[in-house]
Amino acid sequence: MGMYIIRRMLLAVPLLWAISLLTFILINLSPMDPAVVVLQAQGVPSITDELIERTQQQLGLDQPFLVRYLNWMLDCLQLDFGNSYITGQSVWALIGPAFLNTLRLTLVSAVSIIAVSVLLGVLCALQAGRVLDKSVRTLAFILTAIPSYGLAALLVWYFSVRLDLLPTSGMDSYRSYILPVLIITISYAGLYFRNVRSSMLSNMNKDYVLYGRASGLPERVITMHILRNSLQVAISIFCMAIPIILGSTVVVENVFAWPGLGSLSIRAILSRDFPVIQAYVLILAVSFVIFNAISDMINAAMNPKLRNGL
Amino acid sequence: MNVWKNSAMDKMGQLSLIVVVGVIIAGLSAPVLAPHDPLAVQMSLRYAEPSWEYLLGNDQLGRCILSRLLYGIRPSVLAVLVVLLLSVLIGAILGFLAGYFRGKTDTWIMRICDVVLSFPGYVMTLAMVGILGVGLENILIAFVLTKWAWFARVIRTSVLQYTEMDYIQFARTTGMGHGAIIRRHLIPVTFADIAVTASSSVGSMILQISGFSFLGLGIQAPQAEWGMMLNEAREVMFTRPEMMLPPAIAIVIVVSAFHFLADSLQVALDPRLRQSGLQPDRLPDQQEVAVRL
Numbered sequence: 001m002g003m004y005i006i007r008r009m010l011l012a013v014p015l016l017w018a019i020s021l022l023t024f025i026l027i028n029l030s031p032m033d034p035a036v037v038v039l040q041a042q043g044v045p046s047i048t049d050e051l052i053e054r055t056q057q058q059l060g061l062d063q064p065f066l067v068r069y070l071n072w073m074l075d076c077l078q079l080d081f082g083n084s085y086i087t088g089q090s091v092w093a094l095i096g097p098a099f100l101n102t103l104r105l106t107l108v109s110a111v112s113i114i115a116v117s118v119l120l121g122v123l124c125a126l127q128a129g130r131v132l133d134k135s136v137r138t139l140a141f142i143l144t145a146i147p148s149y150g151l152a153a154l155l156v157w158y159f160s161v162r163l164d165l166l167p168t169s170g171m172d173s174y175r176s177y178i179l180p181v182l183i184i185t186i187s188y189a190g191l192y193f194r195n196v197r198s199s200m201l202s203n204m205n206k207d208y209v210l211y212g213r214a215s216g217l218p219e220r221v222i223t224m225h226i227l228r229n230s231l232q233v234a235i236s237i238f239c240m241a242i243p244i245i246l247g248s249t250v251v252v253e254n255v256f257a258w259p260g261l262g263s264l265s266i267r268a269i270l271s272r273d274f275p276v277i278q279a280y281v282l283i284l285a286v287s288f289v290i291f292n293a294i295s296d297m298i299n300a301a302m303n304p305k306l307r308n309g310l
Numbered sequence: 311m312n313v314w315k316n317s318a319m320d321k322m323g324q325l326s327l328i329v330v331v332g333v334i335i336a337g338l339s340a341p342v343l344a345p346h347d348p349l350a351v352q353m354s355l356r357y358a359e360p361s362w363e364y365l366l367g368n369d370q371l372g373r374c375i376l377s378r379l380l381y382g383i384r385p386s387v388l389a390v391l392v393v394l395l396l397s398v399l400i401g402a403i404l405g406f407l408a409g410y411f412r413g414k415t416d417t418w419i420m421r422i423c424d425v426v427l428s429f430p431g432y433v434m435t436l437a438m439v440g441i442l443g444v445g446l447e448n449i450l451i452a453f454v455l456t457k458w459a460w461f462a463r464v465i466r467t468s469v470l471q472y473t474e475m476d477y478i479q480f481a482r483t484t485g486m487g488h489g490a491i492i493r494r495h496l497i498p499v500t501f502a503d504i505a506v507t508a509s510s511s512v513g514s515m516i517l518q519i520s521g522f523s524f525l526g527l528g529i530q531a532p533q534a535e536w537g538m539m540l541n542e543a544r545e546v547m548f549t550r551p552e553m554m555l556p557p558a559i560a561i562v563i564v565v566s567a568f569h570f571l572a573d574s575l576q577v578a579l580d581p582r583l584r585q586s587g588l589q590p591d592r593l594p595d596q597q598e599v600a601v602r603l
């Protein structure tokens with residue numbers, strides 16, 4: 001197992017490098033000259049070629065591509081992502097707190113998603129084909145076809161405006177979490193519970209269940225065996241889900257004015273604040289790779305057969 | 311393979327197909343069908359109730375909601391289908407190359423896929439929009455650039471199953487050319503997988519693209535698009551919540567139709583599922599999950 005962890009971590013290194021290179025290239029592909037963006041943000045009335053040249057020098061844009069890439073990468077490794085073109089603040093000071101806010105929302109949502117989808121998945125599998133199973137699946141089907149922003153607006157209108165129970169936006173108390181978490185849970189649990197259900201169902205038809213039943217094991221024990229085997233799928237999906245949610249809370253954050261990465265990135269995109277966009281993409285891609293590796297490791301710990309795969 | 315006859319078993323599938331085809335035709339012929347100009351502002355008709363002249367009423371600028379919905383099909387649904395077609399095409403070409411020729415080609419193509427897939431699709435799209443600028447075209451470009459890798463991987467897996475089979479080996483021994491083998495023996499058998507994968511991602515792609523418009527990153531006002539109509543309705547949510555209904559219902563109907571269609575396609579194309587009479591339980595693929603919000 002120790003060897004597996006080391007090998008899996010080594011595998012992530014070239015991927016991380018490729019991501020950093022790709023992020024850097026992407027930003028450099030932009031049709032907009034960063035120097036112009038900075039000058040516009042500073043409100044410089046007339047942008048002359050000379051001024052652009054000077055700003056380019058200040059930003060180090062006159063250096064060759066590889067030198068800039070190396071400098072940028074070394075800075076990033078020290079969590080120095082440069083300064084925002086618009087506000088001049090350090091990007092880390094902007095992104096750090098936002099990242100924590102989004103992470104909070106993500107973790108609370110992940111717990112809720114796991115609870116709901118395991119519960120529904122197991123219930124539906126045990127009741128497969130009966131009324132409960134059918135109605136839950138139909139409901140999930142409809143709910144996942146509703147765009148999350150539409151659902152969010154609907155719930156805000158009902159709970160916050162009509163009933164005046166919950167705050168419409170912000171991140172003040174635990175009550176601010178209820179609606180955003182609910183929306184994220186509905187969107188994801190509606191998909192994930194089907195994975196739990198189908199992996200339960202496929203395990204129920206395996207020989208070991210038949211043998212267990214034939215040798216007179218109580219149903220409860222058999223169910224526990226099935227659960228243990230089918231939750232493996234669930235775990236790998238949930239590990240994957242965390243970075244996915246981390247990167248896709250944009251809409252929910254936007255609707256609820258959550259002071260997180262999503263809101264920050266939209267603002268950065270609309271104002272073409274390249275260092276912020278760059279750092280945002282890099283941070284999310286890196287956490288994606290890290291969580292991916294963790295989920296592989298957990299899976300390998302649970303299923304020794306997978307350890308030889310690398 | 312008689313898909314239509316098989317899907318005749320599935321009433322839901324047929325109905326969905328009718329809805330999908332109907333929506334596509336309505337989108338294509340929007341200029342003929344729409345009763346009014348979707349951009350014509352009439353301040354005297356702000357928030358007008360549905361009437362015989364304006365069947366779904368008027369929006370905050372007095373524009374005909376029905377006409378806007380009809381024109382909205384173009385960016386919301388037709389554009390998504392074009393993106394899907396392009397990414398499936400790229401994915402299929404690379405997937406066939408990788409799965410059929412194996413070896414170095416395979417390794418390289420799959421490495422590139424890994425890197426592309428290691429970026430969460432949503433973040434990648436945001437990044438592309440951030441770099442290229444706001445607009446529907448840029449979102450569509452970003453979608454093609456991020457989606458192809460997923461299709462390439464799925465199609466490669468599907469092709470791999472068959473390349474080692476005896477009949478392909480036999481075709482090779484008889485001196486049949488690679489192109490002919492792929493065309494005659496591989497495309498027909500892998501087509502089912504491709505169709506199912508492609509159709510099952512339409513729904514989530516429609517949701518995502520409308521989501522970007524909702525955020526204001528996609529199509530720009532005053533053009534009509536369902537996500538943006540919802541966003542405009544959100545601004546008057548407290549006073550006129552019913553304004554959200556037409557675009558929301560349109561999205562739900564189209565997305566559900568595509569979901570049902572994908573499920574019944576899967577049953578129709580997979581004889582094993584059909585015989586067992588099992589409900590297909592389409593596993594949400596990674597890419598689809600990636601894009602829920």
